[in-house]
Amino acid sequence: MTSDGSGFRAIPRTAAQTRVLDAALTLISEHGVSGTSLQMIADAMGVTKAAVYRQFKTKDEIVIALTERELGTLEEALEAAEAEPSAARARELLLTRVIDEAVTRRRAVATLQFDPVIVRLLAGHPPFQQFIGRLYAVLIGDPSPQARLPAAMLSGAIAVGVMHPLVADIDDDTLRSQLLSYTRRLVDLPE
Amino acid sequence: MTSDGSGFRAIPRTAAQTRVLDAALTLISEHGVSGTSLQMIADAMGVTKAAVYRQFKTKDEIVIALTERELGTLEEALEAAEAEPSAARARELLLTRVIDEAVTRRRAVATLQFDPVIVRLLAGHPPFQQFIGRLYAVLIGDPSPQARLPAAMLSGAIAVGVMHPLVADIDDDTLRSQLLSYTRRLVDLPE
CATH class of the missing domain: 1.10.10.60 (Homeodomain-like)
Structure with missing residues (x-):
């Protein structure tokens, strides 16, 4: 579409x-x-x-x-990360950008990521699947089964980390820097 | 109710x-x-x-x-953790039990945790709020604003870690032990 x-x-x-x-x-x-x-x-x-x-x-x-409106803004950052020779640098670039978008668009993330109808619809939408595949290839790298859980957890930690009632009154800048610091632990980047 | x-x-x-x-x-x-x-x-x-x-x-x-059916099974573990003198041991006990329940009831976790109608309903249901408050008091301890993001991320990492399409074919035992190992990083327990 x-x-x-x-x-x-x-x-x-x-x-x-x-x-x-x-x-x-x-x-x-x-x-x-x-x-x-x-x-x-x-x-x-x-x-x-x-x-x-x-x-x-x-x-x-x-x-x-x-x-598309929410995730499509990551396409440029994804292409830049894919062209980056250093895998660690690519991961850092993209993670920073993903968190930035998630924090800026908190409400949309919560709404769109977990609705069962949307999950089912996107599961049958190849452009979305390819996009997500490219995203995880940079963020996690390793396509082995062992890497899939950290990928899922990273996705959940970011999505819920920006939408949870507990964080509703944390300002965007604080949330952005804290989120980046914690997610680095999950993708094996130095803190 | x-x-x-x-x-x-x-x-x-x-x-x-x-x-x-x-x-x-x-x-x-x-x-x-x-x-x-x-x-x-x-x-x-x-x-x-x-x-x-x-x-x-x-x-x-x-x-x-x-x-209540899904979360209520944690009440006993929560009481045991609250009675445990060592905070680190209490955290470990409860985290293990939360992950165990989440993995065993994968489908219910995904369904119940993120539905906007459920989120709104439970936000106005004091017994639920008190229960969640007790859960975080043990798992995170520190009630400061700085501790709220890790709490939210922990919640997201576990919930999405058991429900994500990426992990659908990982068996329960593997998922349980991997999830415990990764979440320990988020609650400052040694891995």
């Missing part, structure tokens, strides 16, 4: 599409994907359902577009 | 209640709480909605009961 089918990029969106995505994210964060309808999105925007339908044909399209 | 209002225990349930809880958990894991209705639970069980209603009056009651 990306424009050229070859990646997982943040596609430039029109202002009308952006308004739909913003309204959808707010509703999904409260009700989950299953509990959110195109009609609810239209109501929240004060427009007709037909107006929403002109921007996106299905809720699935909206969910994919939301995920 | 616990039987005596004084804790967060796994209350003994009748066979009929257990069947409702099992069916609800399966549906919630697929559709989220918002996307699951008492009627869907009844249909999945092949009974009438009135039959479900005789066991639990609302979906909220079912969600609280599911959470």
Whole structure:
């Protein structure tokens, strides 16, 4: 569902599409994907359902577009990390960037990462799978079964580390530097 | 909503209640709480909605009961850890038990921990808040703001560490011992 089918990029969106995505994210964060309808999105925007339908044909399209909008911003950092000769330096570059995005977009991370409908939808979306594969290849390197648990834990520690009620009042800069320091332990970088 | 209002225990349930809880958990894991209705639970069980209603009056009651069923099994370990004179030993005891439960109940952890409706419901349920507070008091000890991020990350690393598609084919014993080894780094126990 990306424009050229070859990646997982943040596609430039029109202002009308952006308004739909913003309204959808707010509703999904409260009700989950299953509990959110195109009609609810239209109501929240004060427009007709037909107006929403002109921007996106299905809720699935909206969910994919939301995920691309959040994760697609990492594509450039991922390409830079893939071109970096030192694996440790590549890992550090990308980890810093992943944490930066996660902290900046706390609410979206929490909303999009764990919804069962989104998890199922993305599991059947090859561009997403390829993107995640490239991300872990840099962050963890080792493709062995032994490396998969640290990869999963790293993902959970970052996602929950930015969304948990316990950290709601920690400011972005503090959260960013603390998170980086703790996750370094998980990816075997010196602290 | 616990039987005596004084804790967060796994209350003994009748066979009929257990069947409702099992069916609800399966549906919630697929559709989220918002996307699951008492009627869907009844249909999945092949009974009438009135039959479900005789066991639990609302979906909220079912969600609280599911959470109590999963987390309530930790109450005994928590009491033992609270009575343990050595803080490090208490932390180790409880961490081992938390991971054991998380691995054994992988599917429930993923389903219950991140659903936005459940998160909101439990945030307004004091017995749950008290239980989680006691859990973190043992696992992290230090109640300072600096300790809250590691607590959140620990929670995420365990929850996502057992539910991530990357670890779906890792057997329970391997997952348990690897998870314990990695989380020790987060709670400052020697590896």
